[in-house]
Amino acid sequence: MTGIESRRWFHPRGSLARPGWESVVDATVPGWAHTGLRVAELSDGDEIVCEEPGTERVVVPLSGAFAVVHTEEGRVTETHLAGRASVFDGPTDVLYLSAAAGARITGRGRVAVAESPTTDLRPTRHIPASEIPIELRGAGSSSRQVHNFGTPQALDAARLIVCEVITPAQNWSSYPPHKHDEHVPGAESRLEEIYYFESAPVAGSPASPDAAFGLFSAYASPAGDIEIDAQVRSGDIALVPYGYHGPAAAAPGYDLYYLNVMAGPDPDRSWLISDDPAHAWVRDTWERTPVDPRLPYGDTTEGPRR
Template identity: 35%
Template structure:
């Protein structure tokens, strides 16, 4: 199942993305994703003709232009492993989008096919992004809710997760590949990985109860595709794992089904989320 792992061209810089996913390459309906690593002064222009888009400045700072809207100095941190959330610009479909690095920067462009957006282009700042500490013990991880179902958008859901060395996340294993009213929603999902130190790897299993059973070893800069099935992640001892999740589907609600084999370790109410706090803190 190597088609679920998209390996980065880690030496690539400038206008060529280090990693790229399209609905066509993934074999699904909605999500596109790419990452650019830019030197100061380098500029990228992307098309959003039929795509709701988020330009996420993972590291560094960029000036972002969406149609007639200009957003200078977007960015809040030097590393995805810092305690600060990122900043990003939300872009409805049909407007030209460009971003230019004012210092060295890493920028993710997350898209979903959509016939319309919600509202005008907007700059979402670090202090507007909620923080959650999820799990306990060896399942503890730190989460930033960039664009969840409570924030205005048509299709996109965005979250980033830092999993300490030796811990598990996306756990207990759960899936969201069927439309079951009030129980589960269909959401495609990508995982964009960064590893600290960068020579390491994470482990991710993507499986169902029929014919899918892939164990993947994403390295720094790689993307894992989750078109269906359960998808737990392990961060090996000695390495901290970061990932940015993009989700999109028929609707825009995150409902999931926990693998029954792990029900004994799940919260009794089935809700795997922790306490969400507003403000840029960890």
């Protein structure tokens, strides 16, 4: 695969910038159709606008707090998102916006807006952090923490499936490598996937935040050729239209976070995957291995980690 083909699916921080936005993924990206993502960093007095019709959204504070003024069927509502200090401080409250709603966002910090085009209207909903399901997935060095605020079990959405994952330093996630690029009823679903990454030194480290990094890989499946083997840093984005993907590995000394945004053309909204057969056996080892004791992150009884 050529370097040009590889760069088609991996985008360093700022390379997808538009006015007011640090990064925008939408249907203007060649080969992309079902999902979108917008990321912005706001200061006091800044405002970003999401008013394109026919798009459902989930507003996710990455750091900081925000006010979202949303208009739907002539009604204007303001929702305050308490947010968090950083993506490594546990779950945040989020706001699901119906495809009939437009929104204006103000505040201070970093915010992500996950998107998917749809004409199917579902009710706007504010989900407080206390109601977000927290899953400790995997075991041992494959342990990670998943915040399932936008999965089918937690959110009534039309197409979007959204979650975020925290991988402690030295651990692997998105592992075993897996794919979701074929429609096999009950076994696998077709889903585009966006990975938005952040990385930070472990608590108490003398390292500069700019030094923090992880690794991410994606490779071909029968559905198509793709090759990503990249160092990932805060603000970087990987797009997975098809193919096996994983691991996402947190380097020693640095924790790794990613926001996943998924949607696809199948009639059912479901996340069904197929592991790479060469590595599927790894799941069987988790039954006899404990979860990494560093998890969960964001335990409020201990206060913020950063």
